[in-house]
Amino acid sequence: MGKTILCACEDVTLSDVRRAFAEGHRDLESVKRYTGFGTGPCQGKSCLNAVVQEMIRLGATAAEIAPFTPRPPVQPVTFGSLAALDPEALPVDHGVPVPALPAPPCPGPSGPLPERADVVIVGGGILGLSLAHQLTLRGVREVVVLERSYLNAGASGRNGGGVRAQWSTPTMVRLGLRSLKLFGSFAGDTGVNGWFRRGGYLFLAPDGSQVKRLERNQAIQREQGMRTRILSPGEACAVVPQLDGSRFVAASWNPDDGVVFPWPFLWGYADAARSRGATVRTFTPVTGLDVQGGLVRAVETASGRIRCDTVVNAAGAWSPGVARLAGVNLPNRPTRHEILVSGPMKPWLGPLVSALGTGLYFSQSQRGEIVGGMGDPDEPAGISHGSTLRFLARFSRALVGYVPLTAGLPVMRQWAGSYDVTPDNNPILGAAGPANFLQLNGFVGHGFMMAPAVTEAMAEWMTGREKDEIFDRFTLDRFASGGGVGEDFIIG
């Protein structure tokens, strides 16, 4: 039975599905992520029925087996064919429609919610779960994380996994370095493998002004002990020989940056927090915040109300909606960001490569796939997770330009998520409105890599220890007073 294959593309067995279900991954989207079924070339066409039948046998409800979101392209298409399309002739539209978040299904058995908590965290993405982990590590027992959908439904389950310390301000460099250290100890701390690989980050500069920017950043980074070096095109091609060295004039290289596989980090932090007494409840949207006398007294959900001392808004791109429940206006604007994965190739790419000025970035997973994305300057604000042909054409044209070798490689799957964008590209942290309503949102396209360091500092502060300067710097009221140095070294 252990060898009964249900998904031939991804080698997923009957016992893999049973184990996922036994570990609490009861809905189809979660079982897909936990086992990998349906993520190969056939996109679930040959295995979906068998998995669903087994889940019904195991006791899944009708809502839990709602089919997972299909991902284009229907058939693998090569980067070379897509690069031949003219992106400018293709519209910026919603693309292949998908729900921004699947509607919460009626969950399986989960028991009543606690009636009170020290801290309720709204949003079970990397920020919310990592904060729960850090708080429980410091002895806070009554922590409740409320997640509207399944774990990994938001940006944390849709991102490129790039984690770096190459930033442009001392604060961001410090946070990036601390996060890299915590990513490195994650497997030992939680017993879960996050596939953290320090293959480095290589930023390619197309012109002299971008080189100056990299040189400025390098000086800041080296002051904090980083090994960042500015490379000539020839030296960069020694790091990635497949690059077309005529496309850029210099590069910035830090061998200690890296890439993770995001999904296990959410499961690992959730399990670690639960093991120390926290409640992590999926499919439980927060629908109201009861504010009285300048404090949030309780959090409301369809499954009950939780009285609490502190509420943390870690709802990512949905944070403005959660903040409005307490009468607080956040300036964050959700913006779609598209990404894709190719079929596998033998390993040839060590670092994550980012071509400045284009928004293009790509890395190679440990299974050999190219994972990459590219921001679109014409993308309007708003929650939309549809996948577009325009993105495929823009990305493929840029990728094949920098790495001609990829022309024959097929695109396997594309998807999208939301950046949670603030006016200065820095997060919003700390109290806003009610004194016990803390913000932990606005992380644009770098929240995954910032989460371990920022939540560690936040847990220190929330438990009466040291207050990091970021909680004075990244407040909501900085926008009203016009202060704050913007972050300009974002990708996408």
Ligand SMILES: Cc1cc2nc3c(=O)[nH]c(=O)nc-3n(C[C@H](O)[C@H](O)[C@H](O)COP(=O)(O)OP(=O)(O)OC[C@H]3O[C@@H](n4cnc5c(N)ncnc54)[C@H](O)[C@@H]3O)c2cc1C
């Ligand atoms: C395509 C893409 C590529 C990216 N690449 C990178 C990268 O390489 N490196 C990096 O560091 N970052 C990257 N990012 C950014 C990163 O993914 C985010 O900054 C980070 O995941 C944000 O985490 P979060 O916990 O704030 O939000 P999310 O992961 O979105 O979590 C918020 C959660 O709140 C839940 N929620 C919403 N409303 C409610 C409610 N009312 N009640 C309860 N729950 C609610 C949502 O369901 C969601 O799960 C990328 C993002 C995208 C979209």
